[in-house]
Amino acid sequence: MKSSWNLIVTIAALFGAVVAGAQVNSSRYQQAPKENWCVGPIVALDAAAGMLTIEVKESGQTAATQTAGPIRLGSFIVASSSPSSELPRTFQCAPQCRFATSAKPAGATLADFKLGDIVRVTCTGSNNNWSAQQVVHHTPAPPQQPQQSPPRR
Numbered sequence: 001m002k003s004s005w006n007l008i009v010t011i012a013a014l015f016g017a018v019v020a021g022a023q024v025n026s027s028r029y030q031q032a033p034k035e036n037w038c039v040g041p042i043v044a045l046d047a048a049a050g051m052l053t054i055e056v057k058e059s060g061q062t063a064a065t066q067t068a069g070p071i072r073l074g075s076f077i078v079a080s081s082s083p084s085s086e087l088p089r090t091f092q093c094a095p096q097c098r099f100a101t102s103a104k105p106a107g108a109t110l111a112d113f114k115l116g117d118i119v120r121v122t123c124t125g126s127n128n129n130w131s132a133q134q135v136v137h138h139t140p141a142p143p144q145q146p147q148q149s150p151p152r153r
Helices: 002-022
Strands: 029-031 035-046 051-055 058-067 076-083 088-100 118-126 129-137
Antiparallel strands (some): 035 058, 051 088
16 A cells, blocks of 8 residues: 555656646747738839838738747747738838848849839838838749659559
8 A cells, every 4th residue: 555655656746847847937938029011012112202102912920939048949930911902001111221122132222123013011110100121022932833642553
């Protein structure tokens, strides 16, 4: 009877140690600010004023999350997107706004874009007060071909 009791106590102690080690302290996570983005063709452009208007075809949010301290889970990104109502959205380009085109991946300016270019704008703001932080040519991912299984023999 005594050995059964010792076995139960040992199992309970091991279970408690495993559960305590599996608990994740929420203070270990560092939540990065969310990044808003929009994709669409340029419908109006004023390089001198730093204004850009696109017809939003798709928009979403991305949040990068990392664990602090000893990295157990590593870093991961959570993204959400949705088709938009194709309404135009005007952006004031921030002074530190970065631009990249297909021809100029670095060192591009707003003047390097033209009407009709499809761009991805990383932005902050809400309603009618949007500020562009980054404007890049948007290159959609090529459609994935379904994988074919090898013929059976």
